[in-house]
Amino acid sequence: VCGLRIQGLTLSTTRLDPPVIIARKRDGEELRPDEFRAFLAGYLDGQVAEEQMSAFLMAGLLRGFSREEAVVMTEAMITSGETVDLSDLRGPTIDKHSTGGVGDTCTLIVAPILAACGAQVAKLSGRGLGHTGGTLDKLESIPGCSVDLTAEEFHQQVSKIGIAVAAATQDIVPLDKRLYALRDVTGTVPSSALIASSVMSKKLAGGAEHIVLDVKTGNGALIVDPDQAFELAELCVAIAEAHGRKAAALVTDMSQPLSHAVGNAIEVAHAVEVLTGQRGGRFRDLCLEIAATGLALTGRGPDDAYGQALAALEGGRAAEVFSELVAAQGGNPEVMDRPWEVLPTAPVVADWAPGAGRVGAMDTRGLGELASGLGAGRKHKEDDIDPRVGFEMHVGIGDVLAVGQPAVRIHAANEYDRDWALGRLPDLIEISDEGQSPPPLVHARIGGARAR
Amino acid sequence: VCGLRIQGLTLSTTRLDPPVIIARKRDGEELRPDEFRAFLAGYLDGQVAEEQMSAFLMAGLLRGFSREEAVVMTEAMITSGETVDLSDLRGPTIDKHSTGGVGDTCTLIVAPILAACGAQVAKLSGRGLGHTGGTLDKLESIPGCSVDLTAEEFHQQVSKIGIAVAAATQDIVPLDKRLYALRDVTGTVPSSALIASSVMSKKLAGGAEHIVLDVKTGNGALIVDPDQAFELAELCVAIAEAHGRKAAALVTDMSQPLSHAVGNAIEVAHAVEVLTGQRGGRFRDLCLEIAATGLALTGRGPDDAYGQALAALEGGRAAEVFSELVAAQGGNPEVMDRPWEVLPTAPVVADWAPGAGRVGAMDTRGLGELASGLGAGRKHKEDDIDPRVGFEMHVGIGDVLAVGQPAVRIHAANEYDRDWALGRLPDLIEISDEGQSPPPLVHARIGGARAR
Numbered sequence: 016v017c018g019l020r021i022q023g024l025t026l027s028t029t030r031l032d033p034p035v036i037i038a039r040k041r042d043g044e045e046l047r048p049d050e051f052r053a054f055l056a057g058y059l060d061g062q063v064a065e066e067q068m069s070a071f072l073m074a075g076l077l078r079g080f081s082r083e084e085a086v087v088m089t090e091a092m093i094t095s096g097e098t099v100d101l102s103d104l105r106g107p108t109i110d111k112h113s114t115g116g117v118g119d120t121c122t123l124i125v126a127p128i129l130a131a132c133g134a135q136v137a138k139l140s141g142r143g144l145g146h147t148g149g150t151l152d153k154l155e156s157i158p159g160c161s162v163d164l165t166a167e168e169f170h171q172q173v174s175k176i177g178i179a180v181a182a183a184t185q186d187i188v189p190l191d192k193r194l195y196a197l198r199d200v201t202g203t204v205p206s207s208a209l210i211a212s213s214v215m216s217k218k219l220a221g222g223a224e225h226i227v228l229d230v231k232t233g234n235g236a237l238i239v240d241p242d243q244a245f246e247l248a249e250l251c252v253a254i255a256e257a258h259g260r261k262a263a264a265l266v267t268d269m270s271q272p273l274s275h276a277v278g279n280a281i282e283v284a285h286a287v288e289v290l291t292g293q294r295g296g297r298f299r300d301l302c303l304e305i306a307a308t309g310l311a312l313t314g315r316g317p318d319d320a321y322g323q324a325l326a327a328l329e330g331g332r333a334a335e336v337f338s339e340l341v342a343a344q345g346g347n348p349e350v351m352d353r354p355w356e357v358l359p360t361a362p363v364v365a366d367w368a369p370g371a372g373r374v375g376a377m378d379t380r381g382l383g384e385l386a387s388g389l390g391a392g393r394k395h396k397e398d399d400i401d402p403r404v405g406f407e408m409h410v411g412i413g414d415v416l417a418v419g420q421p422a423v424r425i426h427a428a429n430e431y432d433r434d435w436a437l438g439r440l441p442d443l444i445e446i447s448d449e450g451q452s453p454p455p456l457v458h459a460r461i462g463g464a465r466a467r
Numbered sequence: 468v469c470g471l472r473i474q475g476l477t478l479s480t481t482r483l484d485p486p487v488i489i490a491r492k493r494d495g496e497e498l499r500p501d502e503f504r505a506f507l508a509g510y511l512d513g514q515v516a517e518e519q520m521s522a523f524l525m526a527g528l529l530r531g532f533s534r535e536e537a538v539v540m541t542e543a544m545i546t547s548g549e550t551v552d553l554s555d556l557r558g559p560t561i562d563k564h565s566t567g568g569v570g571d572t573c574t575l576i577v578a579p580i581l582a583a584c585g586a587q588v589a590k591l592s593g594r595g596l597g598h599t600g601g602t603l604d605k606l607e608s609i610p611g612c613s614v615d616l617t618a619e620e621f622h623q624q625v626s627k628i629g630i631a632v633a634a635a636t637q638d639i640v641p642l643d644k645r646l647y648a649l650r651d652v653t654g655t656v657p658s659s660a661l662i663a664s665s666v667m668s669k670k671l672a673g674g675a676e677h678i679v680l681d682v683k684t685g686n687g688a689l690i691v692d693p694d695q696a697f698e699l700a701e702l703c704v705a706i707a708e709a710h711g712r713k714a715a716a717l718v719t720d721m722s723q724p725l726s727h728a729v730g731n732a733i734e735v736a737h738a739v740e741v742l743t744g745q746r747g748g749r750f751r752d753l754c755l756e757i758a759a760t761g762l763a764l765t766g767r768g769p770d771d772a773y774g775q776a777l778a779a780l781e782g783g784r785a786a787e788v789f790s791e792l793v794a795a796q797g798g799n800p801e802v803m804d805r806p807w808e809v810l811p812t813a814p815v816v817a818d819w820a821p822g823a824g825r826v827g828a829m830d831t832r833g834l835g836e837l838a839s840g841l842g843a844g845r846k847h848k849e850d851d852i853d854p855r856v857g858f859e860m861h862v863g864i865g866d867v868l869a870v871g872q873p874a875v876r877i878h879a880a881n882e883y884d885r886d887w888a889l890g891r892l893p894d895l896i897e898i899s900d901e902g903q904s905p906p907p908l909v910h911a912r913i914g915g916a917r918a919r
Binding site: 033034035037038040041064065066067068069070071072073074076077078197199200201202203 | 485486487489490492493516517518519520521522523524525526528529530649651652653654655
C-alpha cells in the first residue's frame with residue numbers, strides 16, 4: 016500500500032471560485048480537467064463547502080457529466096488516498112464488482128473460480144445497506160471467519176493462496192467516502208457518472224489489472240432502467256480503460272432475486288451447494304458467465320475462458336479454493352461438507368404456499384426489504400444484522416405452482432417475524448393464471464468477448 | 468411590529484425525510500404545501516442541513532417550482548420572523564420595489580409622489596451590492612441623513628409625515644436572509660420562484676396593502692432576458708394576490724443606465740433636480756409611470772392616477788415631501804435648494820468626449836461596475852463606499868454626438884481613478900456611424916391598468 020497525494024497538493028494552489036464553477040455546471044457546461052480537479056481538491060481541503068458540493072452534484076446529476084469529467088472525478092478519488100500495489104503478485108490480478116442486488120452471492124463463487132484458474136484475486140468488499148446484501152456480512156456468517164485484515168495480512172494471503180476478501184481500509188478513496196456520505200443525504204445518488212466514479216475509484220485503487228463488472232438492472236437494482244444500466248456499464252469500462260486497465264461488464268437481470276437464497280448464512284449455504292455440485296440454475300449460470308468474462312480479459316480466448324471456469328467449478332478446484340479462503344480468514348472449513356450444520360440457523364422456519372398458478376412479476380426490492388426486515392440487512396450503517404434469517408426462493412418468474420406447493424421458505428428469528436413475512440409475501444410475488452416469461456439473465460455485454 | 472411564528476412551530480412536528488423530498492424535486496415533482504412547509508420549517512430548526520437545502524434549491528432551479536410552491540415559500544419566509552403592522556395608518560399604504568439596476572434612483576422620486584398623493588409610504592430598503600446601487604446608500608450621502616430607524620421611530624414617522632425610508636431590521640424574514648446567503652455561494656440565485664419569493668416576502672412582511680414592482684430587464688439587470696423578467700413580474704404579482712394584497716408590475720428597460728446619474732450623491736442631486744422641475748427625460752417619465760401604477764391600485768382610475776402623480780411632481784408637493792423626509796431622518800433639507808453644494812462632491816471631475824458619431828449599445832452592467840470600481844459600490848457586503856464618486860451620462864442610446872461633445876462626466880476620488888475610468892469607457896459605450904434606436908422604456912405591464 017503506497018500513498019499518492021501528488022495531485023491533491025498540486026491543485027489546491029489553483030485559484031478557485033466555487034460559485035462560478037457551480038453556475039457553469041448548472042448551465043450545462045463541461046468543466047476543463049484542471050478546473051474540475053481544483054474544485055475537487057478544494058473540497059478536500061475545505062475551500063469548497065459541503066453545501067457548495069451538494070449543489071454542484073445536483074447540477075451535475077440533472078445536467079450531466081461528460082465521460083472526461085467522470086474520468087477526472089475517479090482519478091481525484093483515487094489520488095485522495097492510498098492505493099493497493101499488487102504488481103509483485105505472480106499471475107494476472109482480477110477484481111470483480113457487482114452494483115448490488117437481492118440474493119447476489121456471485122463473489123463467493125466467481126472469486127474462487129478465478130483463483131482456481133490461476134488469477135490473483137485481492138477483493139475489497141462492502142457490507143449490505145438497505146435492500147441489498149454485502150459480501151462481508153455473508154462471509155462473517157461462517158463461524159470464526161474474519162474480514163478485517165490489515166493491508167499486510169491481505170497482501171500476504173493473496174501471495175500465498177491467490178485469494179483474499181476483506182473490508183476496505185479507511186485510507187482507500189477518502190474523497191469517495193466523503194462524497195458518498197454527502198450524496199446519500201442530498202438526493203444525489205442516481206447519476207451514472209457519480210456511481211461510475213465511485214465504483215471505479217475503489218476498483219482502480221484496489222490495484223487489479225483486470226476488472227469484471229456485473230451491473231444489475233430491474234426492479235431490485237439501484238438502477239432500474241436497462242438503458243441507464245447499459246450507460247453506467249459502458250462508462251465504468253471507459254473509466255477503467257482511461258486508467259490503463261482492462262475491463263468488461265455484463266448488464267444482468269435483477270427483476271427477481273438472483274439466487275434461490277436471500278439472507279447471509281442462507282446465501283453461503285447455497286453458494287457452498289453450487290461449489291460442491293449440488294445446485295444449479297441461473298445463479299450458477301451467471302457466476303460462470305462472470306468468471307469467464309473476467310478470465311477472457313487476461314488473454315484467454317472466450318471459449319477457453321468459459322471452459323476453464325466450468326472445469327474449475329465442476330472439477331472441485333473452486334470449492335477447494337473457497338475452503339482455503341475460509342480457513343485462511345479464521346473460518347471453519349467444515350462449512351463445505353455440512354453447511355446447514357456449521358452455519359447458524361434460524362429457530363423458526365415456515366413455508367409459504369400461495370396455491371395453484373403461475374409465478375408472475377416480483378417486487379424484488381420489496382423482497383430485499385423483507386429480508387432486511389427479518390434482520391438480514393441494515394437500515395443504517397451502524398445497525399447489527401442477524402446472519403441466520405432470510406428466505407429461500409423455491410420458484411422463479413414463469414414457474415408453475417400446484418396446490419399446496421411451497422414457493423418461499425422463511426427463516427425467522429421468532430414467530431412474530433414469521434407471521435409478518437408471511438403476511439407481506441402475497442404483495443411481493445404475483446401468482447396468477449397467466450404468469451410471465453422468465454426474463455433474460457444477461458441483457459448486454461460491454462468490452463471483452465462473448466464465450467460460446 | 469408583531470411576531471408571527473405559528474407556522475414554524477406547528478410544522479416542525481410533521482415527520483420529515485429530507486433526502487426523499489429532495490429526490491422528488493430532483494425528479495420534477497411538485498411538493499404538497501404541507502410537506503414543503505415542513506421542509507422549510509425543518510431548515511429553520513436544523514432538521515434540514517445546509518447541504519440538503521442547497522441541493523434542493525439547485526434541483527428546484529433546474530426542474531422548476533410551481534406558482535403554488537412559490538406562494539408557500541414566500542409565506543414561510545414571512546412567518547419565520549416579525550412583520551410590520553401598518554393597519555392603524557390613515558390612508559392607503561403603498562410599497563414600491565425595483566429588482567435593481569444602474570442609475571435607478573426611482574424610489575427617491577416615486578415615494579414622495581405617492582406620499583404627496585395621500586398614500587402612506589413605509590419603505591424598507593436595501594444597500595447596493597455588485598454593479599447595482601441601493602437606496603439606503605443614496606440617502607446616506609445627504610449630510611446627517613440616517614436610515615437606521617427603530618421599528619417605533621419608523622412607524623411614528625410614517626404616521627406623522629406619511630413617509631419613511633429605512634433599513635430592514637434583522638427580525639424581518641430571517642428565513643429569506645439565510646436562504647439568500649446560501650444561494651449566493653451555491654450558484655442558486657437565478658430562479659424566478661426563488662427571486663420572487665425573496666422579493667415578495669420582504670414586501671409582504673413590510674405590511675403595505677398595495678405593492679408596485681419595477682422589474683428590470685436588459686444587460687444591466689439581474690435578469691437579462693425580457694421573457695424571464697416578465698415571468699418573474701407575473702409571479703410576484705400572483706404571490707402578492709395570493710396573500711390578499713393588491714399588486715402591479717412594470718417590466719422596464721435596463722439596457723442603459725436609467726437616469727443620467729450613476730453614483731450615490733450624484734444620483735441624489737439629479738433626483739432633487741427632477742423633483743424641483745429642473746430635469747426631465749426617461750428617468751422622470753418612468754418615475755411618473757411607477758407612481759401612477761401604484762396609485763391606480765388604490766382605486767383611482769388610471770388616468771386620474773397619472774394626473775395626480777404629475778400634479779404632485781409639477782406642483783412641488785413631491786419636493787416638499789422629500790424635504791420633510793430628509794429633515795425627519797436628520798439630513799440637511801437645504802439639499803433641495805443647493806444640491807451640488809450640500810452634497811459631498813468628488814475632487815476630480817473630467818469629461819469623456821469620444822468624437823463624432825451615434826451612441827450604440829452600452830455594456831450597462833459594465834457601467835455599473837465602473838461606478839463601483841470608482842468607489843460608489845461594494846464588492847462585498849462589508850465594504851465601505853465613497854458617496855462622492857460615479858459619473859453623469861450626457862447621452863443615451865441613439866443620441867448623436869458632435870466632435871468634442873462630452874458623452875460622460877466622471878467624478879473620481881483621484882487622478883488615477885479618473886484615468887482608469889476614461890480608459891474603460893470606450894469598451895462600455897459603442898460610438899459608430901450607425902448607432903441604434905433607443906429601446907422602449909416599459910416592456911410590459913402586469914396587473915393594474917395602463918394610464919392614458
